Structures are given as structure tokens and as C-alpha cells.
Amino acid sequence: MEIIMEIERKTKELEISPEELAKTIDHTLLSPYKNTTEFKKLCDEAKAYNFYSVCVNPYWVRFCADELQGTNIEIAAVVGFPLGQNTTNIKALETKEVIENGATEVDMVMNIAAFKDKNYDSVKQDIEAVVKAASGKVVKVILETGYLTYEEIVKACEIVKEAGANFVKTSTGFGPLGATIPHVYLMRKTVGDNFGVKASGGISNFRDALRAIAAGANRIGASDSVKIVDGYTWAKLTDWNIEEIPCRLCPSRKASFAKMSKSIFQYYKTKCVDCPYKEFNKFYE
């Protein structure tokens, strides 16, 4: 909880322009049903706002590459998405194909089940295969932190770093929790300064984005990118920093019985009981 309050303070002090904020964002569209019109719009928005990249499913890589030709906007493709349960060969093959089609970055999902089995060699080999297939392009590894304990997040970050990837990334947006401040902070602390940390999942407004950056993220994944940047221009007009009740930003309060395994749910909830800040955690606060 101290970390959350510290990050809230840092967020207030953060000096970043709307343009710089836009340049940290992977403008994301990973819907199963959105069609050409929507992806054309995604690319138009990326150009208009100068986002860092568009992040899409493999099927849309070539289309986006054509749309964004001649710009400096990167194309990130998700691999083994969203469950991370494909075989290593398939992940590598998928990576090879998206790179051939124009992807300049790959966001792969870690094999969470193998990780839970403590089969760390297998997890590492899985990542290594994708890194190799990516031929020097940036590889981000999605840990899906909502399925992990704090201790597991540290271990997963170490594996990703050893496997030669470039980023650790919090979430797919399809799993539990999304990006939370303590997780992002822990990931940055574990990987050090010279490694990428991408916060994604549930970042829907500029305050979430700024908090993630203050916590240590150097890349944001978001579908609400336009709202984030436009909202930030509003925030520049007056003091928008109203202190948030820290529990709202804590994974322990966000943990949901319906969305996660029973053991992880209990792991987070039991931390609330002993938290010195539990007085904040009134149910309607």
C-alpha cells in the first residue's frame, strides 16, 4: 500500500506532454469481430495521434502494415494470444509469419500453465523460440499477472529476461485484474532500468496511464488511447489530481472470485486483512 501512495505522489509530479504520452502507447484493437472499417480507423487514429504502434491480431498485420507504410508507427502483433497455451513450435511459426507480414514487434503470452507447474525450463524455451523467430525484432512477454502471486511475478520476470526478450508485459486484457500499480512497480524493480515494462489491461483513462508510467512502465497498451490523450489535454487545463483511495488501485481489492483461481483470489484477499490501510477499504468508498 505504501507503494501505491508513493506512486500516487510521483504521478502528480510527472512531467509529460500529451504528445509524449501518445508516444508511449501501443494503440490496441484485439476484438474478435471488428472488421476492416475499424482497423482502418485504428490506423488513422495512430497517424493522427502519433501513437508508438498499433497492436493487433496476426490476421490484421499485413493490412495495418499497408495502411501505415511510410510512417514511423510500429506494428505489434500478438502471438499465442490470449491464453499462451499453444505449443512452442506454433508460437514460433506464428511469430515468423507476422514478422514476414510486416510486424515490427511481437507481444507473446507466456505459458502460464507450465509456469504454474514450475516447469521453468519449458517456459524459458518457449520464449527463446519466439525471440529467435522474431529475428531481432522487439519481443514482449505477457505474464498475465492476475494469475500470479507477487513472488511468481518476480520469478517470471527473471525468466523473461534470461530468455532474451525485450519487455515484460502485465496482461492480455482478457484475463483477471489487468495492469495494477504494485505489479508494474514490482516488474520494473525486478527487470531493472534497461529493460522494457509494458502495462496493459484496463488502462482506460489518462490517470491510469500516468500511474503506470510513474510505477515504472515505459509502454502502455490501450484500446482507449484516444480518450487517454484527449482526457489528458483536459487535465492540463486545471488541477485534476484528486487523491484516490489507495485500495481502489490495489490488486487485493480488485481480485475477483469469478475471474481467477481460488488460491490466487485467497492470496490477494488475505493480504487485505493485515493491511495497515484497511480502514480505507469500506465497501462503498
Add this chain to the structure above:
Amino acid sequence: MILRINLSNGKIKEEPIDAETKRKFVGGRGLGVKIIADEVDPKVDPLSEKNKIVFAVGPLTSTAAPTSGRYAIVSKSPQTGTIVDSNSGGFFAPMIKGQDYDAIIIEGKSSSPVYIWTNDGKVEIRDASKIWGKDVEESTKALVKETDEKVKVACIGPAGERLVRFACVINDEHRAAGRGGIGAIMGSKNLKAVVALGGKKLQVADETKFKEVVKRCLMTIDKNQITKDSLRIMGTPALVSIINELGIFPTRNFQEGYSKEADGICGEKYLERIFVKQYACYGCPIGCGRMTRAGGEEGGGPEYESLWALGPECGVNELEDIARANYLCNRLGLDTISAGSTIGCAMELSEKGYLDEEIKFGDSEKVLELIRKIGMRDGIGQDLAEGSKRLAEKYGHPELAMQAKGLEFPGYDPRGVQGHALGYATSNRGGCHLRAYMIGPEALGVPAPIDRFKADGKAKIVKLLQDVSAAVDSLILCRFASFAITVEEYANLLTTATGIIYTPEEFRTVGERVWNMERLYNIRAGFGKKDDTLPQRFTETTLKEGNSRGRVVELDKMLGEYYVARGWNSEGVPKPELLKKLEIEKYSL
């Protein structure tokens, strides 16, 4: 160009607007406020011959700017005694702008019922005795028949004719300039309607750049979840579930903030049971308008506020009954928010035994009967036609009127949204949600979420949104576009349309100037710090159910901060240096 019509002597003339006025007040609400401040004594009886009505459009009206089909009506309110502006969409505004008019000033009083017919710059004051007494629908049809099938009509119904203090003006049969009783002012002047036809094509200063800005605005509207999905698919009734879940859905005259039966009138049920089709106002890519069918009738709405006011506020939870009550208000020309809330007040007075007549919460047939009686000023309707403030005062319990400065609150209980509460208390036209739509950040998370229960730090955000809203009302664009469009793009739209350069800061200053002009007018009319208040129900009595339970409004804490943020003294009076900065020092007290 201004069109000035004097109903006392029949004189009609056109007057230019000076460049300085255009730069400082832009159009719409801003221009109207400037005219009323210059020409109408703040102490004047609003229903007297000396009051004036300004119909105003703006530099973006009927351009390609999204939601540019709105007009404002500005006057001194018979309901509140404050300066008031009310605006409406539909297709009426482009007909005014299409004749090159920025504003129509209506002054004096006709000796007999008349309507104004402006046909491509040819203006007549015509006899309306044959349509006087007819409802809005009948009047509109009759006026179209009498003039031209392409015209657009803004008229009053029987309620306006009978000076009901919350009578509204309705254009296109079901779009209302609803708040503040402007319909009664028209009635007091024996003015039944303004009928307009104009089709002149308008030029903006920099067509190419203007189109680029419009394209960017459309992109953001099409990306924003509220403007792209919620309002387009479900219309404003989408709010019912959200607001109820937050525990700020006022029920039974604000006695509770949560309704167990709200799922029966939510956006989904609306689609399933009464929805006929969606429609959009002029130049609107959102299309929140709804045509519905209920009880064998078809009509426009109810929108969220009407749905709430004629529904849970009165303890009614049947969609069809609410829709019928809404149609009746539209035909009579009544503001649905004030009508519903005044009936809700009467119900509580009756429930507590302060009113002899039995008026029970949940009695939908009684609601219909009372609406009719209000519109016709019949029986108990005489008392209700005065609005909840005067009604509750007459029966000895002013605390039961849910209003600020005499204007009834809309459908958000302020106890669960502190900033919104401050917006209600400080609104220049009384209990209004649109002056600073703090529901945006506090409940919907736009432009960014803020803690709805916190009072600290809210004053500056309320001020910002009040200023921006006043500026947007001067353009004049629909507020729903504000969910998506930024201040910077508003400034760009205005700059490229007029050729006058407005930075985002200057755009905000337009709003701040208008806000302070309104404040000064109200102070001259006798209002002050004592009126920046809320009913004690909100500051002393907690909600018992729902997700805002246990809350009251911390108004005193916020009000002091607000005056400081505004640059006002501790009594809420704008300081001379502020007025100088805003270039309105000549209006200093």
C-alpha cells in the same frame, strides 16, 4: 445580424453586431446574455412587457461541425428570477441562421395572440388567435399549413399561454428548450410561435482547415464509447442502470437514491417495450433521439431526465405510463423535469399530511391528471403550476421542494456526487445538471474519472466545466459532443469558422466571461451567497439504500474553495480585477 421585433408597436428592424461583441461573446448563450444584461433591468418582472426574449444561434450553427443544429433562448426567468438560457436541437436553428440572423430579440407585448413568421429575411407579425389554445402538436401542424411545408416551428402550448412558470418552448414537435419557464414569457407577450424558413448557404472563414478540424472531431466522437455506443444505441435511457447502481437515482422526491424497480425502465427495457426508431438532430453523428409508442400514441422521448422525473421521482415504474406522461407534457408545453419534480413534491406533501388532496406516490393516472391540470391551471394545478418552491412554501414546508434558486433538480442525487452538488448550488439558472456536467468525471469517467465522494479539489474542476460549458453553449453545439471533443478542438472549430484566432485559453475565457456576466446580473436581481445553497435534505439527511448510502453533501467546504477558484470575494461577488481581466469591467457592481 440581429433581428429586433417589438410586439407592442409592431416595429421590425435589423441591426448589425459589432466585432467586439462577436469576439467576446461569440453567439448563442453568450450573445443572448450580453443582450439581456444590456437591455433588461435585472429587477424587472419576468412576465411583464419590459422583459425580452433572445433567440440566438452561433457561428457554428448549421455548419459541418458535429451537432451544430442548436439554438439558445435567453431571458429573465419567471421561475427563478435569474437570468436564464435554455437551448434545443432539432432543425429550427439552421432556419434562423439560414436567413443570416445571429439573434432575434423579441420585446414588448402584443395586445392579441400573434406569431412571428420569418421567411428568408421577410418578417411578419401574424395573427395567432385561431391557434391560441391549441396544443403544441396541433399548433405546429396548423402553422406549417398556414405558411410553408418546409418551415420549422418553435411554439408554446396551453401551459405557456397560461403562464405556467415552467412552461417550455418546443420546436419540431418534441425538442424542448425546456428549463426556466421561457414558454411563460412567450405567453406573457401573447406570442404563440416563431416560424422560420431560411436556406442560405453559409461560408466559414477557412473552409479547408475547418474541414480538417471537423474530421478530427468526428473521429473522436466515433471513438468515444459514450457517443459511439451508449447514446447511439440506447439513447440517454442508458443512464438509468448506471445512475441507479451508483445510488444517485432520485426516487420519490429525492427521499432515496436507489430504486429496486429501475431495471423495469432501463435502456434495455426501453428498447424492448416502447422504442420505435432512433433519430438525430441537424448535423448530429450521435443520434440520441428516440421515437416511441405507448398507450396507442406515438411521440418523441422520454429522454433520461423525463423518464426519471415522470417515473421514479413520482414513484411510477411503468415505462408506458411514463411515456404517456411525457407525450402529454410535450403537447401542453411543459418542462418535464420541473413538472415531474413538482408533482413529486406534491406527493410528499400529501404523504406527510400537509396537503389535503390525496396524491399518492406511484399513482400514474394521478400523474397524468395533474399534468393536465398544471397545463390548464385547473384546480390544484394552479398551485403546482407555480413550481415546487412556491408550492412547498405555500403549504408551509419549503424544505420539501427539491430545487435551487427555484429550479427543480434533474435526475442525479447530489449526495453521491460531491462536485455535481457544487454544480447544482452554484448554477446561475438554478438546479441544473448541464452547467457543469460533473456526472461526466464523477459517474461516467469522462474526460477522466475522479472520486465522486471527495469534496476536496472539486471546486476547480466545477469551475473549468462551467466555463467550458458556457463557451460551448455560445458556439452553439450539443453538450453530448463534449464527451469526446476537447477544448483545443473547440477553439480550432471557432477559429477556422470565424477567422478570429482563439487559443484554448481564450475559448475558456469566453465561457468564464459569460459565467461572470450571468453572476453579475443575478446579483443585481437580488441573488447572492445565500442562494448558492441546497435543500437541507442533501446536507443533513443521509441516503439509506444503494451505493451512496450514508452520504451527505459537504457544501460549505466546497463553496469557499469555489469562490476562491472563481476570483470572487467571500460573498460570491466577482472582484474588479477579474472583471478587468475578462474585459467586462463596465458591468462591475
